[in-house]
Amino acid sequence: MRSIARLWLICSFLCSAFLSSAQTAKSIDVPGSLMAAGQYRMASIEYERVWLESGNKIVSANALLGKAQALKQLGQFENAEHVLYRISHDSLPDSLSYIVRYQLALCMYLQGKFAQAEDVLDQMYFTIDDSLLTAPSLMLYALSLNEERRWDEAKEKMMRMITCSGLDSAAADSLINVVETMYDPQNYPRLKNVKMARVLSMILPGSGQVYAGSAGQGIVSMILNAAAITFTVYSFNVGTYFTAAGSAFSIFGRFYSGGGRNAEKTALKKNYERSKVFNEQLKQKVVIVTKASLNQQR
């Protein structure tokens, strides 16, 4: 939740530009004032009134855009997404259509629907030819790809954003250098092979967890499995064959298969933690580069 809030702040510089353009229409002054006063719920209702009473396509689109903005402020990203889907792009100017699609992708990103956010952006690049207009949205694309650990592709998007921003070569080169440093493969987090963790655990119980970075769990798993095997062998030696078979089947079987699944989970968790730390650092840098690119463009 804290991470979402932070991201929300990070993205706000782009949103604020959209908001000011969305609120230019005179008919949405009332919800605009409510937004400024922090009355987001009432603002979202008033934006709906504007939509209901307006016969103008642009005003209607701006009203729904404003409503989505209010819902985002309330943390209702899914509802905001549904509102943005109601906007028809037929005969909307590219500049407005861009804002709507960007906001839609942002809502999806904020919900963790990264692949869907990328789909919306891809569709936007296909529909809107003006690369100068759509260039800032590549930042969102890069952020989504980061979350999916597709860092090389994210780097490519950041590079494209810089080249599409119409900067002079010195400024562009300087930003490109920053991106090259950010996405240096040597800095990528070392991820654990999830399959390997499981296989190792199957060969030597507990070793998968140790490989995945959880030595404590690995040792406990080893002890439990060793105890189960020892008991099975002991039972066999003292002539309680049924008990030996039963313990091998139930106790050892359970620890063995459970250990494999546990190793897999541990590796996934470790990968998530490492990526998260790396992506948090990247987020800040991506936004700084985008800001610099936009400022120099102006």
Added chain:
Amino acid sequence: MLLSSLLPAQDSISFASDIKLAEHLIGLKDHEDAAFLLERYDPADLDRRQVDSLNFYKGLSYHLQVPSEKAAFYFDKIGLQSAFYHRSKYFQAFDHLYLHQYDSSKVILLQVENRGDMKLEELRRLELAGIALLQRDHSAFLDHTSKFTYAYPELAIEQKNLLKYDLELQKVKKRSPVVAGLLSAVVPGSGKLYAGRRAEGAMTFFQLALLGGMAYENYKVLGPKSPQFIIFGGLFTVFYAGNIYGSAISVKIKREELFNEINSQVVVDLQLPLQRIFK
């Protein structure tokens, strides 16, 4: 300036505009926002017709979120002269029914004045039959269903469904928890089979057979004082006793599960015709 826009406009034009907006929000399934919008009004500032509209749409906003006491409260305020009278009364009756307040629901349904509308009469019979089924009052159920005409497509499917549910209820076997417990004492897991939980019964049998076999083997080979026998014997005893208790309980649970499933279907079938008739 801002404050004035936050306060409800008191003139009839802005009230009508708010009602239209609330209707629109309800259409968008933004029921909470519709209620939020209308809660700003003080009925003391409105005329009789406006108060009826206000109460109806407030009731509807809450009813569509989840049938509740609050929704029933607002529907209850709608008088006979209102255009919203029938919708309010049938929705109110459903709110009570949903809250398991079957007697209150019946009273409302019996008091509602259908003014000779035959479709509403048929709807009343359907709702009353449904309540009789939920109360397991078979004679009342037969009394209401015998008057079904099946003449209205908005109701016919649900009318037939109620008859089907009645048959299903009659088929639910009355199983004894004592028998289930005794069966499980003789053959572990069989009590759960008797209760209708086949997979659970088979699993219990397998687990207890394994534990029992291990305990027996250790008793025979290592003697009654061996730690292995004490551990496996103890585990077997605990699971064996637990299984007897669990089998007795599972008869009741299974029966309640079946009843709840049928009750849920009945409630859905009493709600759907309301949505169709009062669109």
